[in-house]
Amino acid sequence: GFVDIKDAEVAGFSNFRVLHRIFWAFGQCIQAFNHCRPVLCIKGTPLCGKYQEVLLTAVALDANGYSIPVACAVVEGETKESWMWFLRNLEQAVRHPSDVCIIHDYKRELIDAIEDFLSSDQRQWRKVESRWCMEHLAEDFFAYFGDKKLVMMFKKLCQQRRLNKFVKIWKELDELTTKYTAEREGGTSGEMQQELVQHDEAGLVAQSPWNRPDSVDSEEE
Structure with missing residues (x-):
């Protein structure tokens, strides 16, 4: 030792x-x-x-x-x-x-x-x-956008190892966050929320060990 x-x-x-x-x-x-x-x-x-x-x-x-x-x-x-x-x-x-x-x-x-x-x-x-740390970035991401599904997409993006899937998720997340920001500034968010519901939440949940009970930052989940 x-x-x-x-x-x-x-x-x-x-x-x-x-x-x-x-x-x-x-x-x-x-x-x-x-x-x-x-x-x-x-x-x-x-x-x-x-x-x-x-x-x-x-x-x-x-x-x-x-x-x-x-x-x-x-x-x-x-x-x-x-x-x-x-x-x-x-x-x-x-x-x-x-x-x-x-x-x-x-x-x-x-x-x-x-x-x-x-x-x-x-x-x-x-x-x-x-x-x-992804978890700390995700906390700031959630604090700004206030939407759990967007945060799960962000985590999935951070954990993606395949370039083609990374680019696909990044493009989709960029479009959603841009639209979310524009609609929030315009005072409407109903259409944005409806579009987010269409995403399969189970498919967006990150499956990496960071989300397990014994992970390094599990107390921040």
Whole structure:
């Protein structure tokens, strides 16, 4: 396994130290990641109760779509410095034979840390890509359009692996969202709603592991 602890001295007590940050990755999880997709989903979650820190996690998906907690850390907050510290430790602890992709939300502190991490010439991973989390984009998509069927089409578009189907869904979604926006600005949406009902909702529901109960962002569904 891999552990990194960062503590600090307390003024006036030379032999007394306080935990500042801790990072850990179990050996079994590190080995398991070598057999997973080369994708790590990183996220920060505030702790509750008397512990006011933040839990940072890096989660992978195996071939069956089940989530594997590759690494965790407890830090003082989601700052650029703490995220960079987490990414540096993650790079040292975890190896994968393929290039690694990091999926994340778009909090400013995290984006800044990832940009610095990707531009660093001291990186140990051979090649790293970063992508925004589909679930967070879908939340903003729903907040703007307010229609679940459009959101399901958007998720299906994000998960499509075949170019011809991707282009087909993209074109259809673009037409519907353009019409929806125009009708909403014009104060009418009945025709748009009727057209959406014609779509088979069951066929639009995403079937990827992201929508399973044990998925990385299942709590946001």
